[in-house]
Amino acid sequence: MNGMLSVVIGVAVLGWVIWNQVRVREFTPKRVRVAGILGIVGVVEIAQATGLAQVSTLGWVLLVTGLAVGAALGLLRAATVNLWVADGKVFTQGHWGTAALWLVGIGVHVGLDVLAGVVAPSAATLNSSSILLFIAVSLGAQGLVTMQRARSLPGAPAMTLERVR
Incomplete structure (x- = not known):
């Protein structure tokens, strides 16, 4: 996938994610599956983008840093x-703060992309192709914690990842 297409897909996915975050929705463990699917696509995209190119250690450090921030x-x-x-x-519903944290995350990701291009040019492709993996990690962390919070609600149904099918 070329760089511009990755950006367009990343923006579309982010828009879809933010839209779903701020509206009222039923929460089920299946929501965590979306993060898993995006993660697989993200890893494949990174593998295709980097190919056999050598990526510096600093490039990998920047990628892992971005994922940790996510x-x-x-x-x-x-x-x-x-x-x-x-x-x-x-049921769940986020608000402006939820959306703002998504925008902060994307800002950090873009900042790390720019930094990678300056200090580790060999990592520029790696970092710029990692937007879907970034969204997946961030969405997965949010989903797992939300599921844990949901379990503690009085009257909530049982929620486990084993029920995700």
């Missing part, structure tokens, strides 16, 4: 989501 922001976003039980189902 996970941390996912944990923070999970705390901003409102949860409640109605009719035996758990």
Whole structure:
């Protein structure tokens, strides 16, 4: 996938994710599956983008740093989501703070992309192709914490990843 197509797909996925974060939705463990699928696509995209090219250690450090920031922001976003039980189902709704944390995360990712291009040119392709993996890690962290929070709600149905099918 070329760089511009990756950006377009990343922006489209991000828009879809933010839209789903701020509207009322039923929460089930299946939501975590979306993060897994995006993660697989993200890893494949990185593998295709880097090919057999040598990526510096600094490039890998920047990638891992970006993913760690994404996970941390996912944990923070999970705390901003409102949860409640109605009719035996758990519902969620984020708000402006949830969306703002997504935008901060994308800003950090873009900043790391720029930094990679300056200090580790061999890593520029690696970092710029990692947007879907970044979204997956961030969404996965948020989903797992949200699921844990949902379990503690009075009247919430049982929620485990084993039930994700």
